[in-house]
Amino acid sequence: MRVLIVEDEPYLAEAVQSGLRHESIPADIAPDAEAAIERITVNDYDVVLLDRDLPGMSGDDVCRYIVREHPDVRVLMLTAAGRVSEKVDGFELGADDYLTKPFAFEELVVRLRSLARRPAASLPPVLEFADLTLDVFRREVYRAGRYVKLTRKQFAVLELLMRADGGVVSAETLLEKAWDENADPFTSAPRVTMSTLRKALGPPDLIQTVSGAGYRLIEPETAGD
Template sequence: MRVLIVEDEKKIADAICDGLKQEKFAVDVAYIGTDGYDLASTEDYDVIVLDWMLPEMDGVTICTRLRSANIHTPILLLTAKSLTNDIVDGLDCGADDYLTKPFEFEELISRIRALSRRPRQTLHSKHIADDLILDSTSFEVSRDGKPIFLSSKEFAILEYLLRNKGSIINKQQIIDHVWNFDDDVLPNTVEVNIRNIRHKIEKDFTKGRQLIKTVRGFGYTIE
């Protein structure tokens, strides 16, 4: 799962980031509202954790602009405001849920997981290629009805390829989507993960066709 945190209080943002990484999430962080909007409007996230009060562009404005741009990524709004009218304003701007500061990390992670399970207008929870099924909600993969166990990175790569079925995805696109911006990831790391995924989804399924194809010099695709 890939999460964007937009929070100007660095200690809070970094603490959330560290906690989510321990839960095996890929996390990007923005400390300024405009930076957060740029990431949210150009990158693909499963959930956005968005603070209300931000420099340069506040959370409500970001949320409103994203919804106006037909971007329906689930948004969890963080706020120090606890009045009913304020909460209603936050939800009316298009946020899916809110969490009042201060909060426990366990509650935050629970809200994020709940939002990630909600149906999204832009994405399907199940991705299918031949007899392979990947369920983004339950984090399960199967082929010909048999479960396949992938690491979190392998799952994220396969999900990304399936979401973009028919398109050629290069190594840098995979790195940008699956790993954090501050991670130092070499192209060879992608190759190793692709090889592992192929081994797991094709080794015991000789009757099924090869699903991940290499387009030499360009990248990978699932047709």
């Protein structure tokens, strides 16, 4: 999941970004509507955390743009107003969820993860491949019934591989979805994370390196580099 934070209060935006990164959720910041539209046009976001009360062009205008031009992107609207009428207006614009300031960060994370699952509604909350099971909601992974302790980044990478269901996931996609726009395109982070993930999952290897293309999950009997 990758998130765009559209918020004109720098302290709040940076605090949310830092917290999401701690949860291994890549997050970029746009301080106003114009910057938000530019980033949404260029990058592939799953959810936009959108402050309704932006200076200049309003958050409502950004929401309309997302609904019209990027219907697969989910919108979580933020506002200081908690009136029912405000929430109704936001939903009528096309927002997928609504959160009133001030909010608990834990609730924000749960709502973001819930929204990120909606575009792939056909995918179950528990993903399976060979003897591997990943519970998206509980953030747990099991291999042949054995609990596998993963870092947040390893979990994010594994989820991308499992959602691809055997398809190749490029290093560029890993950077885009598991890191953020500040990641160095020449970084070895995806390769290093993949190596530690393989060790955590244990033998036989389920992850195959596809030369010049990326990585994919394959059945144990054919796994390998």
